[in-house]
Amino acid sequence: MSTPAARIADLLEDAPTASNPAPQFPAAPQEEAPRTEGPTLALTVVWGDLVEASADLHVTGHYQSVVPAAAELALDRAISSESRRVITEHTKLGWIDAQLGEVTYFPCKAGPVRSAAVVGMGPMGTLTERRAVQMYSSLLGEAVGLGHVQTLATVLIGAGAGNLTVNQASRALAGGFAGYLASLPATPPPRLGEILLVEVDRLRAEQLLLGLAKATEKLPQLRIGPELVEGSGGQLFAPSAAVYALTALTRLARPARPTPGGEASPDGEAARGGEAARGGEAARGGEPAPDGPDPPPGEDAPPEEDVLRTVLAGFAPHIQGKVREQLVQLAEVARTDLTLTVRAAAEAQADALPVRMSVQSGVGGLRWAALTGRATVPERLVPVDMDLLRELVDRLTEPTVEDASGLPDLLSRFVVPPDFQRLLTDDATVLLELDRDTASVPWEFLAETQPAGGDRRDPLAIRTQLSRQLRTPYSRVLTEGLADGQLRALVIGDPGDPEKGFQLPGARSEALAVATQLKNLGVKVTLFVGAANSTRQPGVDPARRLDVLRVLLCGGNHIVHYCGHSDFDVSATGRRSGWVFADGLLTAQELSLLERPPLIVVANACYTARLGGTTGPGTPDAQPGMAEHTPWGNPQAALVPSLADEFLRIGVGHYIGAAWRIPDDQGVTFAEQFYRHLFKGGTGEEAPTVGGAVRAARRRLYERRAAGRQSPAGAPSPERWSSWAAYQHYGDGAARFVRPDPADRPDTA
Known part of the structure; x- marks a missing residue:
């Protein structure tokens, strides 16, 4: 266990930080007396698991475009089947608007959660205490308006990830709830009479109870249960366990104070009500405590001193004295005011919250x-x-x-x-x-x-999974699952017109290598290589737009791998991007009718700069106005985001593309490493992640960046040195790639 070096004051829950500055709100008018009549609401703090609390409606908060975690993820699991998470899928598809205070409801399966909902928190990073008041007021109004809800179970929304402190979120909850209740008529009372505030961690539950008690002191509309209620599923996490252990240790160091009856308080609790012992003073006659662990000569150490000496054994005497001094000072801080960060060794990245x-x-x-x-x-x-x-x-x-x-x-x-x-x-994955x-x-x-x-x-993308997501209209359909039989892949290589300079021998080599590798991994592959007017590959059909479109629309492919040119189509209808074929540009518009889009699209596609402002091939000079469509001078920089946007709109789960030209052999290496790590593992082993496979492929290129072709002066090739960084991954890097059971796979021999 380790914690950052800090003063005791820095551990206080209410200490303002750069992320959570002290709020400055205008004081309420003193002349306004609080309303004493009208509806009231009982608030009960429960130490337990939210989904195990008995209630008519279970609610958590939801940030815009942020997949569920913590309490929201627990609620998602409780209402979903094993194969698909309802709230998670709705988030990825963009179906939850999550505007501040907007409530979205979800159907529930049989179980303790009969009705579930999430309340919008807006974009992440924007939830202030003032905005949280509005959110809580909207939530209560929605729950009361339903008419049938008697008990609502929720968590302290806004404090789960540290956006607000417990006390800040408690004030927001009290202000929002009381404000809404004050707007209701005195009669009839609303059917909703109790809200359960559920906290899974014991110490935070204590903090929540104290925070709500303080926040509702002058709000008669809200009645707080005086005791913490123990539900089922409560836990004690490492930071809280450390606080409890530290509290017990301070009792050993803090001197016992005489009680009015002349007896010393063995655990030192009386010191809270009297003059606190500071700076290492001892209980024995008020004499200074020794600098080291040993008691003064001739005196026997009390039992707690023996324990403390054991704890401090092994430290130098001057260090022991400093520890004692700090423990005595820390003893004056209530445990509910302490918050510690306990960092364990990095867990598997796929399991860490990004x-x-x-x-x-x-x-x-x-x-x-x-x-x-x-x-x-x-x-x-x-x-x-x-x-x-x-x-x-x-x-x-x-x-x-x-x-x-x-x-x-x-x-x-x-x-x-x-x-x-x-x-x-590299403690966790990164999602941009x-x-x-x-x-x-x-x-x-x-x-x-x-x-x-x-x-x-090493760069961050080499040491951890780094993936991207676009703020774009997400798909209208769910991507096809992988557990429905044999995997299928479509591989397209070098489809450009050689008569216009679009022939890429390296793209052919990559397509053939990828097709062979996927077949060896048990995937059913459809392969198209070369344009109809190019040199034919024996036994392989040419890549015509119509034939490729037919396989895309009708083939139900899980993976699509493209090697060739890409370009922009700037026309009167707007700017689109797609893949270059000899007979035109294939864009996501042609794929808009896909009922089951591919799960993964890998496109080693370089920018051609040879298509004009029409839908057909043009000349290298036919690019007027391109700079007007991107803030960047180099159109290549905007190509992969544009392609990713097109394909994400139709429901593709992952788009992986190269942002600039890659040496032919490195393109093959990336693909080979990506699919090897994507398909690694077997029965009983943990399924790999798409982001992990991308990271492994980047790492191989990074490790070999100085190998291969060099300049005449012996310097590394620029194209090889940075090719690892060219590959961009759009999608959820933590998404598992779970293959069908081999027993269910048809014979492909």
Whole structure:
């Protein structure tokens, strides 16, 4: 167990931080007496599991576009089948608007949760105490308006991830509930009479009870149960266990104070009501406590002293004295006012809650927000000179060796807020929520900032899973599951017109290698290679748009792998992007009728700069106005986000694309490593994740970046040095890739 070095005052729950500054609200008018008549509401704090509490309606909070975690995930599991999480799927499909105070209901299966709902918290990072008051008022109004709800079970919404402190969220709850009750007529009373505030951790339950008691002192509409109710499913997590252990230890160090009857209080609790012992004073006659563990000569150590000496054994005497002094000071702090961060060894990344960062372009710079398993960082505005950022993006798109080595640290320091930089570690996966503008930034180059002269570590995308999500209209259908028989894949290679300079021999090699590998992994593969007017591959059909579209629409493919050119189609109807075929551009518009979109699309597709403002092939000069459609000087930077957006709209679960040209052999290496790690594991082994497979493929390219072709002077090839960073993954990096049971797989021999 380790904790950051801090003063005792820093451990207090109410201590303002940069993320949670002390709220400054205008004081309520003193002349207004609180309303004493009208409906009231009973609030009961329960130590237990939310989904095991008996209630008519169970509610948690929900951030916009954030997949469920903690209490919301527990509720999702309680109402869902084993194969699919209802709230999670609705989130990924964009069906939960989650505007502040908006309530979304979900059907429930048979079980203790009869009716479930989530209340919108807005975008992550924006929930202040004032906005939380509005949220709670809206929630209570919705529950009362239903008419049949007598008991509602919920959690302290807004404090679960540390966005607000327990006391801040308690004040918001009390203010929102009391405000709504004050707006109701005195009669008839609402049917809803009790709200259960459920907390799974024991210490936080104690903190919640005290926080609500304080927040409702002058609110007669709200009645707080005086005792903590023990439900089922309650736990004691490591930070709380550490606080309880620390509290017990302080009782050993704090001197016992004489009671009015002349007897000493053995556990020192009387010291809370009298003069506190500080600075190492001893209970024995008020003499100073010794600096070391040994009692004064001639005196026997009391039992608690023996225990303390055992605890401190092994420390140098001057350290023991400092520990005693700090323990005595800490003894004056109530355990419910303590909050500790206990960090264990990093668990498997697939099981860790991701660090989710939102980066949106805005007036005057970039707007950031973050949500982690431990805290929510409210929105930050980073003033950024867009001309400098544009130059940085252009130089990191297909960069030189010098730029790829020297500019990532600048990227991290230039655009990432300082308090966000400490979140960029390999303790957990990283998920970046981006808009179309910020998606053009090569975030895969992000590095953990180091002090001047410190050792440089591998880039973040090499040390952990780094994935992206686009703020875009999500799909209208669910992606096909993998447990419905044999896996199917469509592989397309080099479909461009060779007469127009679109022939790519390396794309053919990659398509053939991928098809062979997937067949060896038990996948049924449909392969198209080359245009109809190109050199034919023996035994393989050419890649015509119509034939490919037929297989896409009718084949029910789980995986689609494309190797070739991509481009923009700038026309009067807007700007679209797609894959280049000899007979035209294949875009997601042609795939809009897909009932079951592919789960994974991998596209090693480089920008051609040869298509014009029509739907057909043009010339290299037919690109007028392209710069007007992207804030970046290099259109290549905007290609993969544009393609990902097109395919995510039709329901594709994962889009993996290369943001610039990749050497042929490295494209094959990435694909080979990606599918090897995607299909690894067997019966009884943990299913791999898509993000983990992408990370493994990036790492292989990173480790081999100095190998292979070099310049005449012996310098590494720029294309090979940074190819690992070109691959961008759009989707949930923690998503499991669960293959069908081999026993259910048809014979493919």
